[in-house]
Amino acid sequence: MATGGAEGALDPVTAIALVGALGVGSQWLAWKLRMPAIVLMLVAGIVAGPILGVFDPARDIGPLYAPMISIAVAIILFEGGLTLNFHTLRDAAEGVKRLVFIGAPLGWLLSTLALRYGAGTSWESAAVFGGIMIVTGPTVIAPLLRSARLARRPGALLQWEAILNDPIGALAAVLAFEVVLVLRTAEQVGEAAWSLILGLVVACVLGAAGGYGTVWAFKRAKVPEFMKVPALFVAILAVFAASNLVLHESGLLAVTLMGIVIANADLPSFEEMRRFKEHATILLVSGVFILLAASLDFAALSQLTWRAGIFVVLVLSIARPVTVFAALAWTKLPWKEQVLVAFTGPRGVVLIAVAGLFGERLVELGVEDGALIGPLAFILVAASVVVHGFTLKPFARFLGLVASETPGVILVGGSNWTTGLAQALKKADIPVLVTDPNRGHLRRAREAGLETFFGDILSEGAEMRIELNGYKLVVAATDNDAYNTLVATDLGPHFGRENVYQIAREKAGTARHSLPATLGGRKFAGEATYNELNRLMWNDWTFRVTGLTEEYTMEDWRAKRPEARLLAWIDESGEIHFVSEDDEVSTAPGVRLVSMLPPEEAERGQDAA
Numbered sequence: 001m002a003t004g005g006a007e008g009a010l011d012p013v014t015a016i017a018l019v020g021a022l023g024v025g026s027q028w029l030a031w032k033l034r035m036p037a038i039v040l041m042l043v044a045g046i047v048a049g050p051i052l053g054v055f056d057p058a059r060d061i062g063p064l065y066a067p068m069i070s071i072a073v074a075i076i077l078f079e080g081g082l083t084l085n086f087h088t089l090r091d092a093a094e095g096v097k098r099l100v101f102i103g104a105p106l107g108w109l110l111s112t113l114a115l116r117y118g119a120g121t122s123w124e125s126a127a128v129f130g131g132i133m134i135v136t137g138p139t140v141i142a143p144l145l146r147s148a149r150l151a152r153r154p155g156a157l158l159q160w161e162a163i164l165n166d167p168i169g170a171l172a173a174v175l176a177f178e179v180v181l182v183l184r185t186a187e188q189v190g191e192a193a194w195s196l197i198l199g200l201v202v203a204c205v206l207g208a209a210g211g212y213g214t215v216w217a218f219k220r221a222k223v224p225e226f227m228k229v230p231a232l233f234v235a236i237l238a239v240f241a242a243s244n245l246v247l248h249e250s251g252l253l254a255v256t257l258m259g260i261v262i263a264n265a266d267l268p269s270f271e272e273m274r275r276f277k278e279h280a281t282i283l284l285v286s287g288v289f290i291l292l293a294a295s296l297d298f299a300a301l302s303q304l305t306w307r308a309g310i311f312v313v314l315v316l317s318i319a320r321p322v323t324v325f326a327a328l329a330w331t332k333l334p335w336k337e338q339v340l341v342a343f344t345g346p347r348g349v350v351l352i353a354v355a356g357l358f359g360e361r362l363v364e365l366g367v368e369d370g371a372l373i374g375p376l377a378f379i380l381v382a383a384s385v386v387v388h389g390f391t392l393k394p395f396a397r398f399l400g401l402v403a404s405e406t407p408g409v410i411l412v413g414g415s416n417w418t419t420g421l422a423q424a425l426k427k428a429d430i431p432v433l434v435t436d437p438n439r440g441h442l443r444r445a446r447e448a449g450l451e452t453f454f455g456d457i458l459s460e461g462a463e464m465r466i467e468l469n470g471y472k473l474v475v476a477a478t479d480n481d482a483y484n485t486l487v488a489t490d491l492g493p494h495f496g497r498e499n500v501y502q503i504a505r506e507k508a509g510t511a512r513h514s515l516p517a518t519l520g521g522r523k524f525a526g527e528a529t530y531n532e533l534n535r536l537m538w539n540d541w542t543f544r545v546t547g548l549t550e551e552y553t554m555e556d557w558r559a560k561r562p563e564a565r566l567l568a569w570i571d572e573s574g575e576i577h578f579v580s581e582d583d584e585v586s587t588a589p590g591v592r593l594v595s596m597l598p599p600e601e602a603e604r605g606q607d608a609a
Contacts, residue, residue, distance in 0.1 A: 009056075009059050009060055010054075010055060010060040011060070012060065012061050012062065012064070014060075015055060015057070015060035015061050016061070018048070018054075018055055019055075019286075019287045019290045019291060019294075020283065020286070020287065022041070022044045022045065022048060022286075022290045023041060023044075023283070023285075023286025023287050023289065023290045024282075024283070024286055025044070026040040026041040026043075026044045026286065026290075027040075027041070027282065027286055035389075038140050038144075038289065038346075038348070038385045038389060039385060039386055039389050039390075041286060041289040041290060041293065042289060042293045042382055042385065043293075044290060044293070045289060045290040045291070045292065045293025045294040045296075046293045046294070046296060048290070048294055049293060049294025049295065049296060050294070050296050050297070050298050055294050056294065056295070057291045057294055057295050058295065061291075065291070065295075068287075068291070069288060069291060069292070069353050070353070071237065071240070072284040072287065072288045073252070073288065073350055073353050074236065074237075074240040074251060074252065074255050075233075075236060075255075075280065075284055076284055076285060076288075076350075077163070077166055077167065077252055077255055077256045077259070077350070078236050078255040078256065078258060078259040079259065079280070080162070080163035080166070080256065080259065081163060081255065081256040081257065081258065081259020081260045081262075081263060082259040082260075082262060082263045094331055094332070094333075095153075095157050095328055095331060095333050095341075096156075096157060096160040096161060096164070098327040098328055098331065099157065099160075099161040099165070099324070099327050099328070099341075100161065100164050100165060100168065102326065102327040103161070103165075103323050103324060103326075103327035104134050104165055104168050104169075104172070106322075106323045106326055106327065107133065107134050107319065107320070107323040108130050108131050108133075108134055108172055109130070110318070110319035110322060110323055111129070111130035111131075111133035111134070111315060111319050112126045112127050112129075112130030112131075113126075113130075113319075114130075114311055114314040114315050114318070114319050115129055115130055115311060115376075118307060118310045118311035118313075118314040118315075119307050119308055119310070119311035119372070119376060120305075120307045121369050121372060121373075121376075122367060122369050124180045124362065124367045124370075125359075125362055125367055125369050125370050125372065125373055127176040127179070127180070128173050128176040128177050128180065128358050128362060128370075128373070129173070129355060129358070129359075129373045129376065129377070130172075130176070131169060131171075131172030131173040131174075131175065131176045132169050132170065132172070132173045132351055132354050132355050132358065132377070133169065133315070133347070133351065133380070134165050134168055134169035134172055135162070135165055135166045135168075135169035135170070135347065135348075135350050135351050135354075136158070136161060136162045136165060136166075136345045136346065136347065136348075140162075140346040140347070140348035140384075140385055140388075140389075141158050141159055141162040141346065141348075144344075144346065144388060144389065144392050145158065145159065145469075147393060148392045148393040148396050148402065149393075149402050149407070149469045149470060150340075150392075150396055150401060150402060150469060151396075151401045151402065151467060151469070152467055152469070153333075153337060154337045154340050154341060154396075154401050155469065157333075157337070157341050158341060158344060161341075163256065164256070166252065166256070166350050167252040167253035167256045168253075169350070169351075169354070170252045170253070170350065170354050171200065171250065171252075171253060173354060173358050174196065174199075174247065174248065174250070175196060177358055177361065177362070178193075178195070178196055180362065180365065180367065181365065195247065196247065198246060198247070199243075199246045199247020199250045200247070200250060200253070202242075202243060202246045202247070202250070202254075203243045203246075203247065203250035203251070203253040203254040203257075204253070204254070204257060206239050206242055206243050206254045206258075207239060207243070207253065207254035207255065207256070207257030207258045207261070208257060208258075208261060209239075210235050210236075210238070210239040210254070210255075210258040210261075211257065211258040211259070211260070211261025211262050211265075212261055212265075213235070214231075214232060214235055214258070214262055215261065215262060215265040215267060217231070218267055219265075219267065219268075235258075236255055236258065239251070239254050239255055239258055240252075240254060240255050242254075252350070288353070292352050292353070292378075296378060297375075300371070300374060300375045301375045301378070301379070303371070303372060303375060304372065304375050304376065304379065308375075308376060308379055311376065311380075312379060312380055312383045312384075315380060315384075316343075316345070316383070316384060316387065320342065320343070320345040321342040321343060323342075324338065324341050324342035324345075325338060325342055328341070336399045336400065336401060337401060339399065340395065340396055340399055340401050343395070344388055344392055344395075345384065345388070346381075346384040346385050346387075346388040346389070347377075347380055347381045347384050347385075348381060348385070351377050351380070351381055352374075352377050352378055352381055355373045355374055355376075355377035356373070356374045356377070358370075358373065359371060359372070359373035359374045359377075402470070406429065406430060406431060406574045406575065407431075407470070407471065407472030407473070407575055407576075408430060408431030408432055408433065408470055408471040408472065408473075409425060409430060409431070409432045409433070409471065409472070409473045409474075409475065409576060410432075410433050410435060410457070410466075410471050410473070410474045410475070411432060411433070411434045411435070411475050411477060412435050412436070412457050412474065412475065412476045412477060412478060412484070412487050413434075413435075413436055413441070413476070413477040413478030413479070413484075413530075414434055414435075414436035414438070414441030414442040414443075414444065414445055414452070415441065415477070415478075415479070415530070415533075415534055416444065416534050416537040416538070417477065417530075417533040417534050417536070417537050418434055418445070418475075418477050419434065419444045419445045419448055419450065420537060420542070420543050421543060421567070421594075422434050422445060422448070422450045423448055423450065423543070424543035424544070424545055424594060425576070425594070426450065427545065428545045428570055428576075428592060428594070429574060430570065430574070430576050431451075431470060431471070432450065432451065433450075433451045433452070433453060433466065433471065434450055434451070434452050434453075435452065435453040435454075435455070435457045435462070435466075436452075436454065436478070437454070437455055437456045439454050442454055453465065453466055457487060457491070458486070458487060458490055458491075468494070471495075472495065472499055472575070472576075473495070473499050473500075473501070473576065473578060474487070474488070474491050474495055474499065474500045474501065474521070475501045475502070475503070475524060475578070476488045476500070476501070476502040476503070476521060477502075477503045477524075477530065477533070478530070479530050481505040481506060481530075484502045484503065484505070484520070484521075485502065485505070485519055485520045485521075487502075487521075488500045488501070488502040488519075488520045488521030489519050489520060489521075492521065497521070497522070498522065500521040500522065501521045501522045501523070501524035501578055502520050502521035502522070502523075502524060503524055503525060503528060503529060503530055503533065504523065504524075504525075504527040504528055504529045504532075505529065506529050506530075506531070522578075524567075524578060525565060525567055526565055528565075536565075536596060536598075539598075539599070540598075540599040541596050541597060541598055541599065541602075542596070542597055542599070542602050543594070543595070543596055543597075544564075544594075544595055544596075544597050544602065545570070545592050545593070545594050546592060546593045546595065547590070547591070547592045547593075548587060548588070548589055548590070548591045548592070548593065549589050549590075550589045553587060554585065554587040554593075557593060560601075561595065561597060561601050562601075563597075563598050563601055564595045564596065564597050564598075564601060565595055565596040566579060566585065566593060566594075566595045567579070567594045567595055567596065568593075568594040569585045569586060569591050569592065569593050569594065570591065570592040570593075570594065571586060571590075571591060572588070572590040572591065576594070
């Protein structure tokens with residue numbers, strides 16, 4: 001554990017506050033620097049823990065440390081289960097089944113061999129740790145998918161595999177440990193097998209019962225709205241604890257099943273619960289990574305030899321690819337998607353937490369190299385996180401499997417104005433999609449050769465057919481103010497409220513029609529309404545994209561175009577940013593301005609390129 005005398009110990013409240021600050025701070029810094037958040041969290045934990053000795057979880061938090069890790073992992077897996085709606089499987093269903101039913105056992109075998117012949121561990125330790133290594137880390141996959149903007153199918157494959165294989169890996173370790181226990185203690189094989197089967201059955205029953213019970217209570221208003229999230233938390237903990245009483249670590253399977261049941265029950269209040277759970281999970285993932293990194297024992301790592309490096313290379317470059325290629329062989333999945341999945345297998349929180357637990361238990365049974373499992377797990381997680389964190393996005397781009405090279409814009413509502421804006425953005429190499437539930441409203445956009453979607457942007461069909469990961473910004477600009485508000489409010493959590501805009505409502509200025517700040521999107525186009533924007537189009541206003549240079553500055557542009565309506569600016573990397581005021585715009589050379597010009601200003605000639 002991290003060193004530090006009792007005189008330097010933090011009180012538990014300060015320690016927990018430090019964990020939160022380091023975790024959330026690392027995520028914010030990673031967002032700012034556009035780096036993998038997991039890498040910064042590992043670095044922050046190691047610096048605060050074993051390097052500086054400021055924070056030692058076992059010393060500063062005490063006996064609550066291990067239970068906190070267990071509960072956090074359970075909630076993380078439950079939230080992962082909540083994301084597994086069967087509708088999202090679509091054409092990835094076959095691949096997911098193969099990765100679970102073929103990939104998991106094969107991965108167990110190959111990981112065991114990598115441990116035995118690469119790291120040089122005993123067969124007992126290799127079999128137990130090899131089972132744990134089935135997991136690919138939903139805590140790591142989720143942030144990587146967000147930053148990489150993968151196409152839907154490979155993203156779905158990685159997400160489903162990570163979440164489903166996490167409890168399977170823990171249970172594989174339980175099975176292997178039970179075998180080692182029988183061999184070491186001469187326990188009856190039948191008794192051990194019965195214990196395992198009973199534990200699995202109980203976990204499945206409790207998970208299903210917890211899920212269906214929650215759905216029944218929520219749908220029939222047996223729980224008031226303000227108590228739904230607290231009641232859900234209690235139910236998760238109850239199912240997790242009850243299942244673990246029968247078979248240790250089976251609670252992970254139970255809570256995952258519970259989440260899947262709830263995700264596919266079409267609960268009216270499901271979105272609110274899922275968003276709250278996502279926020280809680282971000283905090284928990286941050287906290288767990290900081291805790292585990294701060295708990296790193298350099299003395300334990302010093303026990304590892306050069307063979308640990310061989311083990312990591314074998315897992316990342318042979319065991320993982322062979323497992324995926326064998327599991328996905330003779331499927332309809334394109335070879336590029338198979339390659340991407342094969343070389344993307346980061347490990348995360350569950351691997352370290354479960355490995356540490358079983359390592360201690362193996363040592364208690366007399367398996368001396370069980371003490372190496374924890375350090376090997378940390379080395380594997382650190383290596384896989386760094387490798388995949390920095391290579392997934394460029395590798396996916398090289399294979400052509402990103403949803404979009406440049407984050408695009410969704411314009412909700414087909415009209416003269418949205419068609420004109422979409423044409424200007426397309427010429428500026430910004431991906432743009434025009435959507436409308438009225439096919440006639442999309443006629444101009446289709447004639448202009450623009451990407452369109454006929455249907456409701458909030459529908460399940462839109463989620464299935466549109467690569468939402470390829471878009472960053474949304475503008476709700478239909479002729480229905482109430483619908484615009486609904487779209488902006490509903491899509492806000494997915495895209496980030498700072499990235500969802502809405503044209504001004506016709507009657508927003510009156511107290512009778514004003515809405516609270518929690519509804520709708522950000523102000524757009526100088527608070528212009530639908531009728532006003534389209535009236536400008538009827539009066540021959542045009543869209544123009546203007547480049548700024550050292551000679552042609554923002555001041556020059558504004559002096560030449562005093563009546564222009566500035567809508568957005570495009571940075572040097574090609575990413576677009578909508579604005580409300582001029583002072584939100586970067587004025588560096590290379591920036592391009594997207595604006596609407598009155599006919600008299602448009603006739604004065606072209607701006608700087």
